[in-house]
Amino acid sequence: MNAPAIGPLPTELLSHPAYRRVFKPGRLTFGFIMPLEGYPTSPFPTLEGHARLAKIADEAGFSALWMRDVPFYDPGFGDTGQMLDPFVYLGFLAGQTSKIALGTAGIVATLRDPLVVAKQAVSVDHLTDGRLLLGLSTGDRPVEYPAFNLDYENRGDRYREAFELIRTVTETSFPTAQTEFYGTLRGDIDLVPKPVHGRMPMLVVGRARQEMNWIAGHSDAWLWHLSDFRQLPDLLATWRASHVDTWLRPYGYGAFFDLAENPNEPLRYTGNGLRAGRNALIALLAHQQSQGVSHVAFNLKPLRRPAADALAELAEYVLPQFPAE
Template sequence: MSYGMQLPIQSQSTLYAEPWEAAAGPGDLVAIARAADRSGFAYVAVCDHVAIPRRLADAMGTVWYDPVATLGYLAAATERVRLLSHVAVAALRHPLLTAKQYATLDHLSGGRLILGVGAGHVREEFDALGVDFDARGPLLDETVDALKAALGPEEFADFHGERFAYRDLGQAPRPAQTPRPPLWVGGSSPAALRRAAVRGDGWLPQGDSRDRLPAQIARLRALREAAGVAEPAEIGAIAEPLYVGDPPWRVGRRTLTGKPERLAESLRAYAAMGVDQIQVRFRSRSRTELTDQMAAFAAEVAPHLNA
């Protein structure tokens, strides 16, 4: 079981952002990405929102870095850690445009892209961009199919769907990964789970508690088998907030704390459910405390995750 993380700073919803992030900037983001690179994290992830309506701004904030620009910036500052969009609201954009952006990112990063996609949930974003919010599920299904064609081995890809159709249109540079970069599908609704099972290379659940995950994973596997998809899906989970050691401040009752062996034992329960990668988040009061927590996790907890 591998481990990755959603980066701080680049999205600042009040649901999870720490107070110190408000004053942080690009230098802090680079330092944290480099710490993940050094510490064996499988990926760093960046969210996607184009614009936040005023009615949601108090909860969501308006700080949402663009994922392609941000991951491209961090690609130049890191060497091995993979670059995940978690998740790109792919239905907001034409698939050829998305393919151009992410193929270039994969090319420039030496094949480190993981393209995570999701349906989105903010109606005003869709309205402003002229995209039918109520049709976003079927639109995303076709977008995923079109992306798989455009990011595949053919420079001149052909695709013919209900909403998108193109042929004899070449795109280069091509992705570094062959036959294409992995495409993970986010979301935990029945439609999202089916989309991940039938169309995705991996699944990024959104907020599923531990007690819900086994049934969701079993459902995904059954749907995948019924669809005749032979390759196993990369199954993810978002772990509870973590603090390695005994925190000298109040970190919240849901936060997993304590000795590394205790944390590893708790997190191994995800592997027992069939999870392949966990997304971790550390409570912190500063960039330094965060990178110290990341280093402690990598050195003291991660070696016990697959015991």
């Protein structure tokens, strides 16, 4: 099988604990989108035992826990994610875990002030000794924008500017910057502290209304959503071709997932997610590893069995095939 061709990674990412745990040249890893529970018939999770389950995932050796940014409950959308503010939750999980990467998938950059996001993210980076992966999105819920008195149509432009401003203030001392949608930096103030390892990995989540070559040239990885797997080879070929005079970034995706109790149950699509027994899951991930997928983030919302049972089965049978450690 052909190994995923990513890299050559910059030195600061090769030594970054969260990045090297999740994105491994030649290997696929998988983690989870929070919360760690099934709630298939409700938009609201219970969050029952969520700290205990996060510790189980950490101690088992899974690669990452990902937080979503859902400021409001939209009945038309029908999913509230983990309900808790992602940065507050990250601070809490910093004290509950010790090695698992903590990521955002993603912070809605176009609904937040980028300088505040930068301060929050670097704070989490320090509290976790570099276990944060900062994923940024534009959001997919138009109904939220009027509440913030923000323009939905120019979110792509504001996303690019916010992304670059966060990178500037986290990586440059006393930076200067003139922005169209945000503020002005004149070199007389500095954001402190800086990232623990010199660079905080920044990921594009979704397409963020950007051309693929922009994502390839500015991000440290690209996380998309579940799509037709038959189109995956063409998507990855286009992704690789988008990297001109730069290193090849990892590609991963998120998907709703229900682990069947029958280990031999075949893989099938269920709405906008997947259901499979562990053997079909292993076969799928092995095949996608050979195609060039670097990471899969499973959302257990449709799970029909206790999350602790599913985590135990995945840790025993699937994780050894795709280790993060």
